[in-house]
Amino acid sequence: MGISLMTDPLIIPLSPVPLYTQIKDFLRQRILEGSYRPHQQLPSESEMSAIFKVSRITVRQALSDLQNEGLIFRIPGKGTFVAKPKVFQHLAQLEGFAEAMLRMGYEIYNKVVSHKSMPASPAVAHGLKLEVDTPVTEIKRVRHLNREPLSLEITYLPEDVGERLRNIDLPTRDIFLVLENDFGIALGRADLQIDAMLADEELARQLSVEAGSAILRMERLTHTASGKPLDFEYLYFRGDAFQYRLQISRQGADAPGRAG
Amino acid sequence: MGISLMTDPLIIPLSPVPLYTQIKDFLRQRILEGSYRPHQQLPSESEMSAIFKVSRITVRQALSDLQNEGLIFRIPGKGTFVAKPKVFQHLAQLEGFAEAMLRMGYEIYNKVVSHKSMPASPAVAHGLKLEVDTPVTEIKRVRHLNREPLSLEITYLPEDVGERLRNIDLPTRDIFLVLENDFGIALGRADLQIDAMLADEELARQLSVEAGSAILRMERLTHTASGKPLDFEYLYFRGDAFQYRLQISRQGADAPGRAG
DNA sequence: CAATATATCCTGTCATTACAGGTCATGCCA
DNA sequence: TGGCATGACCTGTAATGACAGGATATATTG
Numbered sequence: 280m281g282i283s284l285m286t287d288p289l290i291i292p293l294s295p296v297p298l299y300t301q302i303k304d305f306l307r308q309r310i311l312e313g314s315y316r317p318h319q320q321l322p323s324e325s326e327m328s329a330i331f332k333v334s335r336i337t338v339r340q341a342l343s344d345l346q347n348e349g350l351i352f353r354i355p356g357k358g359t360f361v362a363k364p365k366v367f368q369h370l371a372q373l374e375g376f377a378e379a380m381l382r383m384g385y386e387i388y389n390k391v392v393s394h395k396s397m398p399a400s401p402a403v404a405h406g407l408k409l410e411v412d413t414p415v416t417e418i419k420r421v422r423h424l425n426r427e428p429l430s431l432e433i434t435y436l437p438e439d440v441g442e443r444l445r446n447i448d449l450p451t452r453d454i455f456l457v458l459e460n461d462f463g464i465a466l467g468r469a470d471l472q473i474d475a476m477l478a479d480e481e482l483a484r485q486l487s488v489e490a491g492s493a494i495l496r497m498e499r500l501t502h503t504a505s506g507k508p509l510d511f512e513y514l515y516f517r518g519d520a521f522q523y524r525l526q527i528s529r530q531g532a533d534a535p536g537r538a539g
Numbered sequence: 540m541g542i543s544l545m546t547d548p549l550i551i552p553l554s555p556v557p558l559y560t561q562i563k564d565f566l567r568q569r570i571l572e573g574s575y576r577p578h579q580q581l582p583s584e585s586e587m588s589a590i591f592k593v594s595r596i597t598v599r600q601a602l603s604d605l606q607n608e609g610l611i612f613r614i615p616g617k618g619t620f621v622a623k624p625k626v627f628q629h630l631a632q633l634e635g636f637a638e639a640m641l642r643m644g645y646e647i648y649n650k651v652v653s654h655k656s657m658p659a660s661p662a663v664a665h666g667l668k669l670e671v672d673t674p675v676t677e678i679k680r681v682r683h684l685n686r687e688p689l690s691l692e693i694t695y696l697p698e699d700v701g702e703r704l705r706n707i708d709l710p711t712r713d714i715f716l717v718l719e720n721d722f723g724i725a726l727g728r729a730d731l732q733i734d735a736m737l738a739d740e741e742l743a744r745q746l747s748v749e750a751g752s753a754i755l756r757m758e759r760l761t762h763t764a765s766g767k768p769l770d771f772e773y774l775y776f777r778g779d780a781f782q783y784r785l786q787i788s789r790q791g792a793d794a795p796g797r798a799g
Numbered sequence: 800c801a802a803t804a805t806a807t808c809c810t811g812t813c814a815t816t817a818c819a820g821g822t823c824a825t826g827c828c829a
Numbered sequence: 830t831g832g833c834a835t836g837a838c839c840t841g842t843a844a845t846g847a848c849a850g851g852a853t854a855t856a857t858t859g
Contacts, residue, residue, distance in 0.1 A: 297812060300708065307648070307710075311686055323839060334814045336596075339840090347607060348648055348711065355840045356821030388567070388608055426571055448560065450567075451604065557842060583809060594844045599810090615810045616851030 298333050302341040310350050310361055321359040352460035362460060391449050392419040396438055403435045406500050406511040416441020421485050428486045435511040465504035486517050558593050562601040570610050570621055581619040612720035622720060651709050652679040656698055663695045666760050666771040676701020680709065681745050691745045695771040725764035746777050
């Protein structure tokens with residue numbers, strides 16, 4: 280029952296651990312302890328199937344879980360690889376600014392409102408360092424937390440990258456992770472601007488608030504590791520969502536409240 | 540190719556959308572719009588298999604994704620159900636205190652250090668409102684973020700609940716979600732206490748810091764919705780991990796820095 | 800009537816098979 | 830020698846079948 284390569288043959292679990300869990304734990308340990316190094320290719324699914332003497336579907340279940348944990352990524356036609364840790368920790372901080380306030384850890388879902396090509400506006404062109412009217416891809420998404428819309432995110436990308444995103448499951452996946460892992464684009468610095476505004480008609484509709492409600496607007500320009508501007512975004516957060524963070528801050532440290 | 544019950548037959552996607560994605564999107568929309576109500580039982584996997592005219596494995600892939608998104612939960616032998624939204628949003632705020640600072644959204648993994656039964660210490664007994672020496676379950680976990688240990692979490696639960704957790708995949712799953720969804724225990728208020736301390740030998744070893752490093756300690760007592768104390772925890776965070784949050788706060792609002 | 804046994808339904812797990820489509824190196828051909 | 834076709838390899842998707850084990854209602858038995 281047990282998998283000899285993975286567990287001491289003498290240790291036979293009393294309540295049998297599922298095969299895919301054994302494989303998952305085995306691979307995770309190897310990755311975390313460094314036996315499999317970042318960016319290293321893992322054996323193919325077929326090879327693991329032979330090594331562990333299980334069917335490919337069982338191997339895939341283990342790999343899918345590890346992918347969800349962020350430890351590995353897969354490229355169709357190429358193979359399965361160990362993900363790099365902390366590659367964009369600094370970006371995570373930025374994402375964290377939005378996430379830390381809003382993401383409570385449950386029920387994250389991004390509704391893709393539109394995904395189209397259009398000529399770059401002056402602002403977008405300036406951000407991405409392109410000529411005005413160069414075709415760019417615009418993606419509008421509404422982030423839902425616990426089934427309530429919490430932010431509208433409008434993303435502008437160079438058209439070649441934007442088109443490749445059409446094959447990606449955007450409702451579930453994180454664009455940064457796709458750029459890094461699926462597309463192999465290393466990310467670097469990001470610039471932020473933050474201000475407040477009132478909800479217009481579209482924002483009110485998308486975020487299920489009344490027109491004129493308070494909105495926190497963030498402008499974010501993310502660069503590749505080599506410094507080329509890649510991802511220009513407008514993020515609109517529901518103002519009332521901010522209360523969570525304030526409550527948290529009050530309890531956590533001596534951060535001051537902020538009228539809200 | 541398309542699934543007639545789900546999409547307008549006139550709309551034929553140019554690049555064919557996988558069947559499981561179609562099913563996933565269909566169910567998600569029904570859940571989000573409220574056609575399927577919280578706690579409502581979905582058709583069984585076999586029924587969906589017949590309804591959508593796909594194999595059960597395809598249905599399961601869709602359901603697994605929805606489970607990861609937190610929209611549904613499954614009980615072996617009973618069925619698949621719509622999860623309740625926002626049930627412990629107030630808890631999420633507390634979780635958010637830890638998560639918001641530490642969770643950057645990538646590579647979360649909990650290493651289970653130990654999981655055993657033991658007599659309740661006076662502090663634990665007082666928290667859980669039990670007699671001293673009543674058997675309770677103690678679970679020690681080290682939370683890893685981006686492959687670095689960031690917090691040691693020691694959880695005390697009544698023994699009956701703690702034993703049921705042995706069948707749960709704790710490295711991947713969230714205890715609160717398990718209590719709510721798998722065990723059907725509605726959660727309510729939680730009480731917090733926070734202070735600072737220095738790392739002792741065990742903490743230093745578990746968190747990969749030097750003994751004497753700064754540690755933020757949190758004591759959390761979570762109650763059921765009916766007010767019965769259920770989950771008593773000690774959370775030890777690496778002090779240096781706090782810088783992230785401070786940086787975030789600085790950018791976001793006028794929260795003061797904190798010497799780190 | 801109560802306790803037990805049984806049948807049934809459901810999710811969990813796993814094997815086998817098959818084909819599509821992306822990637823990439825090899826080798827053929829112009 | 831450069832460009833293209835081919836094939837090997839890999840992941841993605843999907844069907845079919847099977848059995849285990851939990852949950853539950855029904856039927857059987859003491």
